[in-house]
Amino acid sequence: MLSDPRKAPKGSSFILKASDLQLRFCTNETQATREKFVAKLQRLGFDISVPEVFSPAPAATAVLKERGLRPHLLVYDGVLPEFDSVDKTNPNCVVIGDAAENFSYENLNEAFRVLIGLEKPVLFSLGKGRYYKETDGLKLDVGAYMKALEYACDLEAEVIGKPSTVFFQSVLNDMGLQPHEVMMIGDDLVNDVGGAQHCGMKGVQVRTGKYRPSDERHPTVTADGTVDNLAQAVNMILSQRGH
């Protein structure tokens, strides 16, 4: 299992693909559909297809249908098509993603009013990131807005996406494998490594992207291995299998 592959050397996933190992990509991307996400990676030369990609929006769609919930959506316009097949009339829950400019005062009040008007308010949050960096500076991520609505409505949101166990389990189900048979490789210690370990998988951190040296003395999460790049992680997996 790999986190968002954009920062990884392309060769590494080719090696994995050439082996008989199953490969899935788990991303917390909530600003685009899987189709757009994959198309972008394909243009960059990655060998990747839509069914291999797991992101929060389609996972949320599955949960909504399973529980007969009709969402009021506060998400980025680009990810709306993932919710096309969901009944959104007369909402009985709220789903928030990283909505960026859609996190306006008016839209936040509207999402709040839907929640507070429900007999049993249910809030889903597509991830719980604190903030992220864009070319024009740092931006508050969905987790901050989740906390605002949680406080206002006195409830706890259900997080869909890494590091949620439900999210990782849905990927394991798709692979038809048990947690101990699968290794997660990612750059985010808490969301990738910790989340996978909590689910019973091994978690290996790569020293790229979100990696910080302080991760190697983190108080609660210890990776099952730390490698400089994805190629090293692939070698580790293959050597552990006796190849």
Add this chain to the structure above:
Amino acid sequence: MLSDPRKAPKGSSFILKASDLQLRFCTNETQATREKFVAKLQRLGFDISVPEVFSPAPAATAVLKERGLRPHLLVYDGVLPEFDSVDKTNPNCVVIGDAAENFSYENLNEAFRVLIGLEKPVLFSLGKGRYYKETDGLKLDVGAYMKALEYACDLEAEVIGKPSTVFFQSVLNDMGLQPHEVMMIGDDLVNDVGGAQHCGMKGVQVRTGKYRPSDERHPTVTADGTVDNLAQAVNMILSQRGH
């Protein structure tokens, strides 16, 4: 000590004024200066003057000056004059109030960037209300945005205003009285009654405004008395003094 007097019968405060009791008004109003707030009440017929009114913005101004802090402000335009005397160059803290429409995506990101860029981020919140009602519906209050910034920056805000002890203490200092000599009368069980009790005062709730019948079986706050209106509370105080 009285909470926002707008819902109280005017006669009651006249009775209090005619006695030798000291009277102060404590409000969490953060959308107007005290001058505008008092002018409005005077037009409605209330006998009230600016030095009798305590609200979060001037209390914050005092704290900022005392600690040599220069705020980045995310507040309602109408309350800005309260901060006229404060140095706001090169901010080393953030102050948020109920900014209403000023709680835009861009302004929230800007306040966040100031905080996260500080070596020791300090966030002041003028109150911590969850939400309030306006003619066009419910609105998220400052507490929700406080929680968003707290989570994003991994810090705890300092709340200025009711129910903060620092806030009530500043009013007691102004009166030159000890807590046991003062009674707080208000309609908000947690912010008025609980806050005052936490500070050592007696707290009486009036069954008006924010009062809910469930307040009388609240798990953590029990009022020292519950009355139907301010006149009853005034009678209670005067009779307890033997008048």
